[in-house]
Amino acid sequence: MLDLAILGLLQESPMHGYELRKxxxxxxxxxxxxxxxxxxxxxxxxxxxAGWITEAAExxxxxxxxxxxxxxxxxxxxxxxxEGKERFAQLIAQAGPxxxxxxxFGVHFAFFARTDQATRLRILEGRRRKIxxxxxxxxxxxxxxxxxxxxxTLELQRHGLDACERxxxxxxxxxxxxxxxxxxxxxxxxxxxxxREDNSPPPPGETRKERP
Amino acid sequence: MLDLAILGLLQESPMHGYELRKxxxxxxxxxxxxxxxxxxxxxxxxxxxAGWITEAAExxxxxxxxxxxxxxxxxxxxxxxxEGKERFAQLIAQAGPxxxxxxxFGVHFAFFARTDQATRLRILEGRRRKIxxxxxxxxxxxxxxxxxxxxxTLELQRHGLDACERxxxxxxxxxxxxxxxxxxxxxxxxxxxxxREDNSPPPPGETRKERP
DNA sequence: GTGCGATGTATCGGTCCGATACATCGCGGC
DNA sequence: GCCGCGATGTATCGGACCGATACATCGCAC
Numbered sequence: 001m002l003d004l005a006i007l008g009l010l011q012e013s014p015m016h017g018y019e020l021r022k023x024x025x026x027x028x029x030x031x032x033x034x035x036x037x038x039x040x041x042x043x044x045x046x047x048x049x050a051g052w053i054t055e056a057a058e059x060x061x062x063x064x065x066x067x068x069x070x071x072x073x074x075x076x077x078x079x080x081x082x083e084g085k086e087r088f089a090q091l092i093a094q095a096g097p098x099x100x101x102x103x104x105f106g107v108h109f110a111f112f113a114r115t116d117q118a119t120r121l122r123i124l125e126g127r128r129r130k131i132x133x134x135x136x137x138x139x140x141x142x143x144x145x146x147x148x149x150x151x152x153t154l155e156l157q158r159h160g161l162d163a164c165e166r167x168x169x170x171x172x173x174x175x176x177x178x179x180x181x182x183x184x185x186x187x188x189x190x191x192x193x194x195x196r197e198d199n200s201p202p203p204p205g206e207t208r209k210e211r212p
Numbered sequence: 213m214l215d216l217a218i219l220g221l222l223q224e225s226p227m228h229g230y231e232l233r234k235x236x237x238x239x240x241x242x243x244x245x246x247x248x249x250x251x252x253x254x255x256x257x258x259x260x261x262a263g264w265i266t267e268a269a270e271x272x273x274x275x276x277x278x279x280x281x282x283x284x285x286x287x288x289x290x291x292x293x294x295e296g297k298e299r300f301a302q303l304i305a306q307a308g309p310x311x312x313x314x315x316x317f318g319v320h321f322a323f324f325a326r327t328d329q330a331t332r333l334r335i336l337e338g339r340r341r342k343i344x345x346x347x348x349x350x351x352x353x354x355x356x357x358x359x360x361x362x363x364x365t366l367e368l369q370r371h372g373l374d375a376c377e378r379x380x381x382x383x384x385x386x387x388x389x390x391x392x393x394x395x396x397x398x399x400x401x402x403x404x405x406x407x408r409e410d411n412s413p414p415p416p417g418e419t420r421k422e423r424p
Numbered sequence: 425g426t427g428c429g430a431t432g433t434a435t436c437g438g439t440c441c442g443a444t445a446c447a448t449c450g451c452g453g454c
Numbered sequence: 455g456c457c458g459c460g461a462t463g464t465a466t467c468g469g470a471c472c473g474a475t476a477c478a479t480c481g482c483a484c
Contacts, residue, residue, distance in 0.1 A: 018463050027365055029349050030372025036441045112364035137241050152324035153239055155397055159382055160242020170371055185367055230432050248472045253434060
């Protein structure tokens with residue numbers, strides 16, 4: 001999972017570890033907390049050993065002056081290799097069971113812009129199935145085993161059930177959207193989410209593209 | 213976290229591993245998938261080594277006949293010790309940062325029936341604070357960094373933001389409820405959650421109690 | 425009578441986290 | 455002028471937890 005996320009991010013631009021962690025936090029903030037360095041650095045080394053990423057020379061400010069001053073053994077910038085891009089494509093397309101758990105789905109979804117439509121659909125439907133199963137489990141417990149559980153536990157289940165029902169509806173919208181037409185956006189109904197209305201053209205140099 | 217969950221469950225009744233896993237799945241189904249045996253059995257051994265649980269003799273059906281037939285090296289039933297109960301009380305009351313992440317909060321909440329009101333309040337408020345922070349983070353990204361991200365990533369953030377807002381409201385209700393009055397139940401508004409209306413008396417032998 | 429799914433215990437390798445350590449840089453306060 | 459402090463940055467270690475796997479028993483349907 002981490003492999004996929006890192007490969008995906010490095011595909012947008014070369015980065016060093018710290019930056020990677022921040023970008024990851026921004027991209028996956030809805031899914032999980034920032035990744036730990038205890039995972040990040042070993043993973044970077046593993047990816048490098050596998051030949052999927054390489055160290056890129058840190059560009060000195062004006063190509064001199066900076067180097068051996070106080071020995072400066074600072075940032076290590078990584079960039080993705082051709083093999084790394086292949087590996088990413090492979091990871092993003094292949095779906096195991098872990099693709100549909102909370103984290104796995106989140107990571108895949110976050111890179112949907114680099115995924116073909118058929119795969120997107122497959123993943124969305126797999127996720128829906130999984131959440132539906134969880135939902136049924138909760139309904140069972142709430143229906144059949146209700147008197148065995150205390151009020152707090154029941155309240156927890158109800159809240160979980162509610163979340164499941166919501167997510168299924170969300171997925172339905174995304175699937176419908178995906179099947180016929182475009183735009184991954186789900187129609188906002190009553191939500192208070194400070195969405196800015198103007199869509200000014202993206203500042204040039206910000207949106208990076210690479211191989212159409 | 214696992215320690216707390218196991219100690220809590222064993223406080224309701226002695227159980228063997230398999231049963232423990234099922235009960236845990238029922239109690240925490242809203243929070244996380246069933247716990248893995250690769251965690252469960254080592255943890256049981258650790259708890260036993262610490263003196264918090266002990267093996268209880270498997271009760272033979274009518275106190276004989278069953279034993280050495282085919283050597284029967286079957287189920288290992290665990291029960292909690294006095295030290296274990298102390299440990300549980302300590303774990304349930306003390307709140308570190310991990311108390312407020314998804315899993316930690318879920319486990320604590322599931323045992324709120326065994327927690328005093330002050331602690332309940334403290335945990336609910338801690339959780340609320342944490343979710344509020346996550347919410348602010350998402351709003352930031354959605355507001356400030358929106359043009360850096362693709363439509364799918366944005367949709368993911370919006371869905372996450374929505375979930376945060378919902379959870380905060382849920383927590384608010386629970387906190388208000390907790391502060392003045394009783395009943396951990398949040399008023400159901402529009403939810404379609406097949407809640408059965410009759411509350412027939414629980415079948416005897418089902419609800420186990422142990423020390424009032 | 426046999427196969428098969430549920431029950432049941434157990435281990436192993438791998439992933440990821442949290443705590444910790446350490447070094448540099450820029451900036452504001454004294 | 456310099457001192458501390460928070461942000462930036464790389465790195466390791468022990469521990470928690472998971473997923474796959476193995477293996478044995480039981481009851482029941484075919």
